[in-house]
Amino acid sequence: MSTLRVTVWNEGRHEKKNPAVQKVYPQGMHTVIAQALQAQGLTVGTATLDEPEHGLTEAVLNQTDVLIWWGHLAHGEVQDEIVNRVHARVLDGMGLVVLHSGHFSKIFQKLMGTTCNLKWREANEKERIWVVDPGHPVAEGIGEYFEIEHEEMYGEHFDIPAPDSLVFVSWFAGGDVFRSGCAYHRGRGKIFYFRPGHETYPTYYQPEVQRVILNAVRWVGQPSGAKVTFGHRPQPLEPLSTT
Amino acid sequence: MSTLRVTVWNEGRHEKKNPAVQKVYPQGMHTVIAQALQAQGLTVGTATLDEPEHGLTEAVLNQTDVLIWWGHLAHGEVQDEIVNRVHARVLDGMGLVVLHSGHFSKIFQKLMGTTCNLKWREANEKERIWVVDPGHPVAEGIGEYFEIEHEEMYGEHFDIPAPDSLVFVSWFAGGDVFRSGCAYHRGRGKIFYFRPGHETYPTYYQPEVQRVILNAVRWVGQPSGAKVTFGHRPQPLEPLSTT
Amino acid sequence: MSTLRVTVWNEGRHEKKNPAVQKVYPQGMHTVIAQALQAQGLTVGTATLDEPEHGLTEAVLNQTDVLIWWGHLAHGEVQDEIVNRVHARVLDGMGLVVLHSGHFSKIFQKLMGTTCNLKWREANEKERIWVVDPGHPVAEGIGEYFEIEHEEMYGEHFDIPAPDSLVFVSWFAGGDVFRSGCAYHRGRGKIFYFRPGHETYPTYYQPEVQRVILNAVRWVGQPSGAKVTFGHRPQPLEPLSTT
Amino acid sequence: MSTLRVTVWNEGRHEKKNPAVQKVYPQGMHTVIAQALQAQGLTVGTATLDEPEHGLTEAVLNQTDVLIWWGHLAHGEVQDEIVNRVHARVLDGMGLVVLHSGHFSKIFQKLMGTTCNLKWREANEKERIWVVDPGHPVAEGIGEYFEIEHEEMYGEHFDIPAPDSLVFVSWFAGGDVFRSGCAYHRGRGKIFYFRPGHETYPTYYQPEVQRVILNAVRWVGQPSGAKVTFGHRPQPLEPLSTT
Numbered sequence: 015m016s017t018l019r020v021t022v023w024n025e026g027r028h029e030k031k032n033p034a035v036q037k038v039y040p041q042g043m044h045t046v047i048a049q050a051l052q053a054q055g056l057t058v059g060t061a062t063l064d065e066p067e068h069g070l071t072e073a074v075l076n077q078t079d080v081l082i083w084w085g086h087l088a089h090g091e092v093q094d095e096i097v098n099r100v101h102a103r104v105l106d107g108m109g110l111v112v113l114h115s116g117h118f119s120k121i122f123q124k125l126m127g128t129t130c131n132l133k134w135r136e137a138n139e140k141e142r143i144w145v146v147d148p149g150h151p152v153a154e155g156i157g158e159y160f161e162i163e164h165e166e167m168y169g170e171h172f173d174i175p176a177p178d179s180l181v182f183v184s185w186f187a188g189g190d191v192f193r194s195g196c197a198y199h200r201g202r203g204k205i206f207y208f209r210p211g212h213e214t215y216p217t218y219y220q221p222e223v224q225r226v227i228l229n230a231v232r233w234v235g236q237p238s239g240a241k242v243t244f245g246h247r248p249q250p251l252e253p254l255s256t257t
Numbered sequence: 258m259s260t261l262r263v264t265v266w267n268e269g270r271h272e273k274k275n276p277a278v279q280k281v282y283p284q285g286m287h288t289v290i291a292q293a294l295q296a297q298g299l300t301v302g303t304a305t306l307d308e309p310e311h312g313l314t315e316a317v318l319n320q321t322d323v324l325i326w327w328g329h330l331a332h333g334e335v336q337d338e339i340v341n342r343v344h345a346r347v348l349d350g351m352g353l354v355v356l357h358s359g360h361f362s363k364i365f366q367k368l369m370g371t372t373c374n375l376k377w378r379e380a381n382e383k384e385r386i387w388v389v390d391p392g393h394p395v396a397e398g399i400g401e402y403f404e405i406e407h408e409e410m411y412g413e414h415f416d417i418p419a420p421d422s423l424v425f426v427s428w429f430a431g432g433d434v435f436r437s438g439c440a441y442h443r444g445r446g447k448i449f450y451f452r453p454g455h456e457t458y459p460t461y462y463q464p465e466v467q468r469v470i471l472n473a474v475r476w477v478g479q480p481s482g483a484k485v486t487f488g489h490r491p492q493p494l495e496p497l498s499t500t
Numbered sequence: 501m502s503t504l505r506v507t508v509w510n511e512g513r514h515e516k517k518n519p520a521v522q523k524v525y526p527q528g529m530h531t532v533i534a535q536a537l538q539a540q541g542l543t544v545g546t547a548t549l550d551e552p553e554h555g556l557t558e559a560v561l562n563q564t565d566v567l568i569w570w571g572h573l574a575h576g577e578v579q580d581e582i583v584n585r586v587h588a589r590v591l592d593g594m595g596l597v598v599l600h601s602g603h604f605s606k607i608f609q610k611l612m613g614t615t616c617n618l619k620w621r622e623a624n625e626k627e628r629i630w631v632v633d634p635g636h637p638v639a640e641g642i643g644e645y646f647e648i649e650h651e652e653m654y655g656e657h658f659d660i661p662a663p664d665s666l667v668f669v670s671w672f673a674g675g676d677v678f679r680s681g682c683a684y685h686r687g688r689g690k691i692f693y694f695r696p697g698h699e700t701y702p703t704y705y706q707p708e709v710q711r712v713i714l715n716a717v718r719w720v721g722q723p724s725g726a727k728v729t730f731g732h733r734p735q736p737l738e739p740l741s742t743t
Numbered sequence: 744m745s746t747l748r749v750t751v752w753n754e755g756r757h758e759k760k761n762p763a764v765q766k767v768y769p770q771g772m773h774t775v776i777a778q779a780l781q782a783q784g785l786t787v788g789t790a791t792l793d794e795p796e797h798g799l800t801e802a803v804l805n806q807t808d809v810l811i812w813w814g815h816l817a818h819g820e821v822q823d824e825i826v827n828r829v830h831a832r833v834l835d836g837m838g839l840v841v842l843h844s845g846h847f848s849k850i851f852q853k854l855m856g857t858t859c860n861l862k863w864r865e866a867n868e869k870e871r872i873w874v875v876d877p878g879h880p881v882a883e884g885i886g887e888y889f890e891i892e893h894e895e896m897y898g899e900h901f902d903i904p905a906p907d908s909l910v911f912v913s914w915f916a917g918g919d920v921f922r923s924g925c926a927y928h929r930g931r932g933k934i935f936y937f938r939p940g941h942e943t944y945p946t947y948y949q950p951e952v953q954r955v956i957l958n959a960v961r962w963v964g965q966p967s968g969a970k971v972t973f974g975h976r977p978q979p980l981e982p983l984s985t986t
């Protein structure tokens with residue numbers, strides 16, 4: 015198996031505007047995520063909103079096996095043309111890992127078909143992430159639950175299609191639950207949504223979180239079936255009765 | 258339980274242009290479908306593409322429990338504003354039954370998040386529709402399979418999300434198979450896709466087909482849970498530790 | 501639609517042995533559940549472990565559209581012959597609602613194929629039950645969550661097959677989550693598992709709990725498809741090529 | 744990633760009794776399957792019904808990552824103790840690939856919870872296996888469909904729980920369809936059912952069939968999450984209110 019080629023996409027605006035975020039992620043969240051994956055031997059590049067074509071040119075996407083997506087402030091600035099390009103690549107087999115506030119990105123909404131809306135609260139509260147599908151490869155190596163001491167709360171109802179596999183459910187100290195790890199097949203591609211990662215917390219430095227992202231990259235990066243075809247096929251595969 | 262209010266939407270163009278279709282459906286496919294449902298005691302209206310707002314005003318949709326959708330030639334002429342209106346109503350609990358070439362309608366694509374593409378062939382071939390989920394209410398009363406003597410073929414791969422319940426699989430004489438009955442939950446709404454109904458065949462007069470549509474209307478028209486809420490909720494439901 | 505015929509099965513041993521349970525349920529939990537359903541116009545009978553054939557004779561089951569199951573202390577005393585009888589009836593279309601400690605009953609384990617094991621704790625803690633599939637009929641009329649002030653905790657991992665629809669997720673004050681409302685299709689039958697109902701709490705008197713049980717009975721009691729057939733069928737439906 | 748250790752289990756009775764089968768599989772079907780996997784670098788052993796403990800001792804199972812199962816004539820002779828041992832290993836993370844008439848094996852029935860019954864016909868008819876989930880790794884490298892020129896027919900209704908992922912659907916010349924490739928998560932284990940392989944045909948020599956079995960072995964052999972725990976846990980993870 016050749017090395018997976020990953021592109022970590024980050025909106026990158028919080029890091030420019032907000033000193034609190036700069037302090038936690040001086041080179042951006044994408045850099046921390048990318049380094050964690052590189053340390054595991056994957057081939058990793060990064061791309062951000064303010065690059066030409068948001069850094070997601072045809073050339074980049076064609077050499078990407080797995081795309082990771084983090085966005086929040088500027089979902090509306092992502093050009094529809096790029097969204098459509100990513101969408102087509104996912105349906106053609108590119109894996110996609112959507113993180114945290116990426117739930118409201120155009121690409122995730124377009125793939126899900128729903129609003130992807132949810133509840134949220136910033137109260138420094140504890141999140142405990144429980145494994146509910148221990149047979150799923152994304153749950154490998156993290157124990158039956160792990161905790162993030164301080165996170166933003168995301169709560170149900172989360173307006174998504176029922177996942178093909180629900181891997182994690184979060185418990186929040188303030189009384190909410192959330193489907194935190196959701197696996198989907200769409201076209202020839204695979205998608206994993208993973209909840210944690212508010213920009214003001216050091217969540218992406220936490221080993222368990224890095225492990226889940228690595229697992230998710232490997233899962234969505236698995237091989238897909240042969241290219242399927244569509245459209246008019248006038249010739250039957252079997253002879254039709256002439257009666 | 259009060260009577261279900263159904264709106265049958267039909268593009269209605271084939272019937273205007275094509276004498277062969279006029280002959281089979283002189284008053285339009287929607288009329289045949291509507292009459293079959295009225296005969297079962299449902300409250301049924303119709304709407305077509307060429308009416309103002311395609312016949313799908315806010316007032317109409319707000320009094321519709323279940324919308325049936327048939328389109329083919331003019332998917333592109335359906336205004337995005339109306340598509341968004343229908344989409345919002347489905348997520349808020351209105352049932353949707355999508356028929357045949359409606360697979361390529363904007364509303365179905367938007368709800369599915371995929372291309373909804375497939376293979377097709379017009380060769381008068383036999384379709385045999387097998388029940389694969391006999392516990393599903395949409396399969397009630399039709400036996401373990403039924404046949405349509407002449408239909409257009411639709412073949413895999415059908416680019417949809419895996420259905421929440423797969424109810425029917427079609428066998429075609431020419432060598433293809435197709436997932437013909439697909440049930441989905443999206444938001445507070447329910448969706449059923451049912452394959453048959455090419456405009457040149459008298460498919461919608463066939464009792465088994467009418468029975469499936471009736472079953473599907475009842476299934477997507479079932480009650481939904483209480484209205485959910487979204488967005489910022491600053492107050493925890495439980496007191497947070499102050500440590 | 502004719503009236504649903506429900507049989508409420510209760511092990512009935514706690515009520516005989518434990519004064520604390522007698523005080524809460526002097527005529528047994530089954531009586532409270534049965535009365536709540538009768539008040540909604542359903543036809544309801546009861547059956548308990550210590551009756552001949554556990555009250556589940558062929559005659560009783562053949563006139564039962566929906567069976568409700570509560571057991572705990574004496575799962576092992578339920579005769580395999582009766583378990584097999586119930587199993588066959590479920591696969592043939594009878595609905596089944598399994599409550600609380602019924603998770604460990606022979607019938608639920610046999611239908612699930614897994615251990616159905618879980619974590620538990622008796623600490624009088626608060627349970628908050630969240631709706632995660634608001635389009636599901638079992639969630640009708642209860643709001644986006646409801647609370648049970650004092651209940652036994654059940655926690656993940658819950659060793660069940662992923663539900664066909666996951667309707668509820670519970671939050672527990674002590675830090676656990678649980679998939680509390682799980683809908684399944686098996687054969688021609690439908691099954692709903694609903695978590696609450698520890699014997700020492702007045703849970704089955706709570707209106708929201710009664711509403712969920714009523715909804716679940718209606719959902720599993722929906723019609724099923726025509727009887728399917730199995731086995732040797734030597735004659736092809738279509739002529740085979742003789743080449 | 745270390746090499747997967749596979750055990751191919753075969754009832755092995757047809758090969759002893761039936762000259763027609765001996766001719767096709769002189770060393771047994773298990774040998775052909777094992778050799779195909781060894782050629783891909785996997786570590787492969789075999790086991791058969793007539794060995795002590797059916798060749799499935801604790802020692803063998805503890806060193807098996809993936810078990811393949813083919814049985815037909817003698818399902819009833821497989822000891823319940825061995826079935827329970829395999830069942831526990833699957834729930835603890837061992838992968839299981841069930842082939843063809845293994846649908847009626849005790850282990851598959853026990854894991855599924857249903858009868859696993861189906862229709863069948865021996866008429867030398869053509870089977871065409873369509874990919875319906877092209878994003879699934881088990882579909883890798885086989886094109887959008889492939890054909891088996893002569894096979895036994897298996898037809899719906901197939902009495903299984905809806906698969907977590909339905910990967911293949913078969914078309915049969917005689918008019919039937921079948922869900923031929925079914926993926927399940929159960930406990931920490933993964934299961935794949937693959938339909939083809941009647942004993943009188945050289946099916947297991949066919950490259951596409953060998954490829955699917957290889958893919959299935961790799962998919963069920965993927966890592967599972969950390970070991971989960973069950974049972975009484977008296978201490979809450981969070982402090983409970985004392986009010």
